[in-house]
Amino acid sequence: MLTTLPSTGTDWETLRSELIEMKKLDVDWRRGRLPAYIYYYDENLRQVQSEAYALYGVENALGAGKVFKSLTAMLADIGGMAFDLFHAPAGAGMSFTSGGTESLFEAIKTARKFFRIKHPGHSGPLNLVAPMTAHPAVNKAGEILDVDIRRIEVGPEHRADVDAMAAAVDGNTIMIFGSAPCFTFGVFDPIAALGRLALERGLWLHVDGCWGGFISPFAKRLGYPIPDWDLAVPGVTSMSADIHKFGFASKGASLLVFRDEAMKAYERFEYGSSWAKGTYVTPTFLGSRPAGAIASAWAVMRYLGWEGYMATTKATMDATMGFIRGIDAIPGLRCLRPNGESNLFGFVSNDPAVDIMAVADLLDKKGWATGRLHRPLGIQQGVNPVHLPIVGEYLDDVREAVEQVRASGQTGAFKDGTY
Ligand SMILES: Cc1ncc(COP(=O)(O)O)c(C=O)c1O
Known part of the structure; x- marks a missing residue:
């Protein structure tokens, strides 16, 4: 273990060997010993993923749209591919985030702002109604955003109990939530029924496809019994899908897709003109953002098709x-x-x-x-x-x-x- 910054540098060849040696401390994921964390197909794909990341290892996606027009172009391509894959209607919007946790956080933050604007003067404590099986990132977002997460017991197959969720909804509910599928059991919540509930009660429905987003469309075409879960389902307001899971991009890549691009206006953060440098705007949570994650996602999606x-x-x-x-x-x-x-x-x-x-x-x-x-x-x-x-x-x-x-x-x- 190092205890000070070395006074002189070490050559890359030595460091590279040390990194490879250090990997021996880890669980042997290449031999399938891990049930999560790792998404790996073959060395060719890993090379595309890693080299694309490295090519953009220095650029900063905070400057996308301003000085790094290449990133804007890549984001447009990623959005176009995602809209098609997830049956988004014309006028949909997409945010590229650092992972499932940020996608869920951003969805909840946006729904909260939208709720507040829709209900001016509303003063009650806000809540979100989710099945027990929702990913803990929902509670993390709830803790930060001061939104009470109402976790509702699931039905016999570990799927969301839509009637019980409907009963938990009240005038302070900013969102109902379903997983496609949930990380615990791998089952899909009944998204179509949740969509009907959302439409009947005027609620924001977020579908968490962080795990399944980049596997379900293909598994369905292979003939597996994948229920409808994405923006093809009426009533789904937003959905998330992680490219850094079964999209096989380097870590730091997830998508938050809104049925209506107008929602992005409620997502963006803006700090006004009193700052000495003027207005500061970010589309998502992060300030400086890894451009490598965008380049890696773009390259891998195109490489695989x-x-x-x-x-x-x-x-x-x-x-x-x-x-x-x-x-x-x-x-x-x-x-x-x-x-x-x-x-x-x-x-x-x-x-x-x-x-x-x-x-x-x-x-x-x-x-x-x-x-x-x-x-x-x-x-x-x-x-x-x-x-x-x-x-x-x-x-x-x-x-x-x-x-x-x-x-x-x-x-x-x-x-x-x-x-
Ligand atoms: C269904 C689901 N949602 C959210 C997440 C959180 O994603 P991340 O670890 O990329 O933040 C995961 C992670 O496994 C997940 O499976």
Whole structure:
């Protein structure tokens, strides 16, 4: 560990070797040991992603539209591709953000401002109604923006209970929220029904497609049972989709898409003329923004196109279905829904002699970083193409762990903070 800034510099070759060496400290994601964080297809794609980022490693997207016209052009292309992919009507608007968390934050901040303008003089405490399965970034935004997050119990398949959500809506509700799919179980909330509720009650509906946005359109074309979830659904006001997940861009890339571009006026931040340099404007939360993330997203989306995304999605869904079928065939285990709706799933024990947390502990010991659920107790796995070659190896280890737990009576406990 360094304790001071070195007085002289170190050559890049040495540093490069050190970085490669340091990676040995990490979980071996290339061998599919991680259930999240990593979205990787092959070295060619990684090269495009990284070189595009590096080409714009110095530019600053705060200057997009002013001094970096190339970034404005790239953002227009990304918007055009996204509008088509997500069935946006004419007049839609898009913001490029640093990730799912910022997209959700910006959606909620914009809905809050829109609500205040629509209801002048409104003074009550504001709230947002979301299913229990919504990503915690919603609560992070609520904490910062002083919006109470009303999390409502979900129905039997872990999908939003629309009637219960409707009952929780009141005159202080700035937004209703659905996931497509949620990160916990990989199921889609009933977006069409939420859209009807939004239209009936004049509510802002945000659909969180951060995980699924860049996999669902392609999985649907491959024949997987993906429900309608994007701007094709009447009543959806805004949606988010992360290019830095299954879009395979470098980290720092997500999209917030508004049905109506006019909403961007409520999103932008402007600090007025009293500042010595005059008016300062940002479209999203960040000030200086990584131009590399925009260049990487632009390059990767063009490099892959429909054909490439169909290939990355096929590899991902083949691996997912391999896991699900294999786990369902292991006596004592049962996969939670969905089957083929997304590349995220959970599994639980249906045998009292098999403690699923003990199974997770054994898998951890075998080098798998095991994602855990606690409502219900289970194991959660997000799938990306690196998992395809190791499906059989994982299933063998799960089978062995289940047999060992059944034979030994070993028990385990839920651990917080896993993937
Ligand atoms: C459904 C969903 N929403 C939001 C997020 C937050 O995204 P990020 O980690 O890019 O901020 C995630 C991350 O996994 C997610 O799966």
